[in-house]
Amino acid sequence: NEMVKHLSLIAHTFYATEFDFPKALRKEEIVGSIENDEIQLVDDYVEFIKNYQGDTLVITGSLYFISEVKSKLDFEAL
Incomplete structure (x- = not known):
C-alpha cells in the first residue's frame, strides 16, 4: 500500500491494527x-485510542475503517 509506505517514513512509531471487514488487511x-x-x-x-498518551495520533485507513472508528469513539470526550 503506497500510503502506508509514505506514512512509515515520517512516523516515529507505527501502530497496525485490523477490523472486521471482508476486504480488510490483517x-x-x-x-x-x-x-x-x-x-x-x-x-x-x-x-488503544482511548488510552493513547502521545502527542499526536494519526488514524488512517479505508473509509470503512474510519467510519467504524468514528462510530465507536466519542472524540469530543477524548
Missing part, C-alpha cells in the same frame, strides 16, 4: 509494507 499484512523500526501491533484499537 495487521500482519500491513506490517509487511512498513519501513519503520518502531512497529507495534494493536489488537483492540478502541481501547
Whole structure:
C-alpha cells in the first residue's frame, strides 16, 4: 500500500491494527509494507485510542475503517 509506505517514513512509531471487514488487511499484512523500526501491533484499537498518551495520533485507513472508528469513539470526550 503506497500510503502506508509514505506514512512509515515520517512516523516515529507505527501502530497496525485490523477490523472486521471482508476486504480488510490483517495487521500482519500491513506490517509487511512498513519501513519503520518502531512497529507495534494493536489488537483492540478502541481501547488503544482511548488510552493513547502521545502527542499526536494519526488514524488512517479505508473509509470503512474510519467510519467504524468514528462510530465507536466519542472524540469530543477524548
